[in-house]
Amino acid sequence: MAKKKGSLSPEEILQNALVPDWEQPYQVPENWMWVKFGSLTHDMADGPFGSNLKSEHYTEEKEARIIQLSNIGEDGWREENTKYTTFNHAYTIAKSIVSSGDIVIAKMMPAGRAIIVPNNEQMYVLSSDAIKMVPTRVVSTQFLVRGINCTFFRNQVQENTQGIIRARTSISKLKEYAFPLPPVAEQQRIVNRIESLLSKLDEAKEKAQTALDSYEKHKAVILHKAFTGELTKKWREENCVSLDSWEKRKLGKCGEWFGGGTPTTSIAEYWDDGTVLWVTPKDMKSNIIVDTIDHITEAAIESSSAKLIADNAILFVVRSGILRRILPIAMTKCPVTVNQDIKALVPQNVSQEYIFWACIANEKSIRDSCSKSGTTVESISTGLLHEYMLPIPTPEEQSEIVRILESIIEKEQKAKEHSNVIEKIDLMKKVILARAFRGELATNNPEEESAKELLKSILLDKINTVPSIEKKKSVLVLEDSKMPKTILEALSEHKSLTPEKLKAQTGIKDIDDFYAELKKLVDTGAVIERREGEENYLEVNNEGRQA
Known part of the structure; x- marks a missing residue:
């Protein structure tokens, strides 16, 4: 018969908190230890059920700030999507109340990212999709949150999420994940070293972002001028062409439209050694589709809904979470197939490049006016997309607009490429964090007392904070001579x-x-x-x- 938790010896409690050798993600310094994440927590709690915190519980008064997924950024607290509930309602979901300095972990989108709650509000309360984590007092909160956001921990979370549409994690899963624990002094040295290195990278990133923002603003101005006629005003004067020659035309009337599909993945004949480009939203990252992540075979084209689009086309993503912030649009210059989340337009009697740039110029307008409402995944209505009106000049002026645009934007693109170091900076941050939690930042002192003693202190601290009736059941009980106030x-x-x-x-x-x-x-x-x-x-x- 298994022993009750309260009857375990100190050594047994310690062993239960350790990660077995064969489950440890990688080797750490000898005076570090791999422990279960739950052993480092004083308290963990879920957000309320959705029915316990609905819009009817919101208030215009700045009382209890609701921490939503949109507030949990990859780099810390994001000040957006401000919502409050009343103090009275917060007390009814008391376990979901959060203090400044606590850690909050997102359950999904993506699961596992974590922040430290700021000290900007009178009170905070979790939404249903977040988890509160209060560290034990002998572990650095800054160290913990950096570790949670590190690749070694996020990988454990991502590999064990549940749910098809929206993969999520849970408290019970988080508590079992492996976490490297160094001595207390080393934790602080690691935090200091990380902050020093990342602050320099953040400064470089800010400069790069400023350059990118400048490029995007300039590009928006050029595109606006192009499709209001201002960019080619001189050309029209030289060629005796009036602005009245421009017409309005529905996108649905600009050519032939095609959809797509996904061949059955269990049939190897449709995928093995495939050479035909099969475009999905994850391929829509450049102006022209040159290659795709996945390819299908001729057999798949003959036997599935993924039909070949042989002519040059313009592709629109019509179903994807990315539509919350942008509408991906791209051109094809070779035969392709697409999946069900993309629609393709093969232009007729109008320039492919002109339609592409016109749609890029109106991307936000198209997204705002053609988006479906009430769908689980963000979607564009094909019917509304076909009805969207574009300005269409003469074929000659279309060519002139495209020529000027590609000349100007090509120069701007080169400048953008020189300044766009953001992705490299983000990668460097991940490398720094990975090295930090392997003990490779030259901060570790092997002479310091092993983290095993720290873990004992953590477990002792946790037992000291349970109700007194539970303390009596434990061999690690401490006497509390101070009478608390009610x-x-x-x-x-x-x-x-x-x-x-x-x-x-x-x-x-x-x-x-x-x-x-x-x-x-x-x-x-x-x-x-x-x-x-x-x-x-x-x-x-x-x-x-x-x-």
Whole structure:
């Protein structure tokens, strides 16, 4: 019979927190240890069920800020998509309340990215797609969040997500993942070294981004002039052509449209040694499709919905999450096939390059006016796309517009390529983090006490913070000679306190326990809330208290 958790010896508790040799992702310095992520946490909690935090619970008042997936950036907190709920409603989902300095981990899109919650609001609460992680006090929060965002940890998350449409992770899975634990002093040296190196890269990235932004603005101005007639005004004057020669034409009338599909992946004959380009949204990263990630065979074309588009075409992504921010458009100069997420237009009586650049110029307008609503995955309505109107000049002026555009944009593109080091910088960041969590930044001191002693302290710290009834069951119990104050005792002494200051005055260490107890007192009328400017205060309701 397995032992109960409370009856385990200190050595058994330690062994349960360690990652077996055969499960360790890679070798680390001798005074480091691979531990299970859950052993480094004081508390982890899910966001509320969707029905417990809906739009009807939102408020215009700046009370409890809701942490949404869009706030969890790859490089830290993202200040966007601001939503609040009331303090009262936050207390009803108390386990989802988050403190400044806690770590929040995204469950999906993609799963595993993490941030440290800033100190910009009176209160924070999780949305349903996030997880709160409170580190044990003897582990560096900065070190942990850097590690969570490192490749070794994110790979573990991505390899074990669940869900077909939106892959997600869970607390139970996160707790089992391997995490390298160095001595305390080494954690801080690693954090300092990372911050020093990344700050220099961030400075370089900012300069590169400024150059890119300048290019994009200049490009937008050129494209606007091209399709309002301003760019070729001099050409029309020299060739006695009027702007009235331009007409409006629906995209659906600009040529023949084609769709696509995916050949059955289980039939090897459709894929093995395939030579025909099969375009999917992940291939739509350049103006002209030269090659594709996947290729299909002639047999696949004959037996599936992936029909050959032999003539030069313009491709539009009509179904993909990327449509939230951009509509990918590309040209083909050779026969291709496409999958079901792409529509192809083979132009007739109009220049392929002209239509391409006209659509690029109107990309945001097309996306805004042709997007479907209420779909799980962002989509473009084919019917609305066919109805979209474009300005069409004479064939000669089309050629002149394309000539000028390609000449100007080619020069700008070269400048862009010289300044576009962002991808390289992001790669360098990943390399730095990977080396940091392998002990390869020349910061480790092998003479320092092994992380095994630190792990013992962590486990001891965790046991010291469980309720006293659980402490009695453990062999690692510590006596607490200090009598804590209750919420009512703290409020009686100080008359009026904010929730944060009230918690600090009580002996309730766990934030979830604190807000659960506070909610009971508010619900029974023993404690009342009072608004004063931007602050929320709590007071004892002397009239409501029973003698």
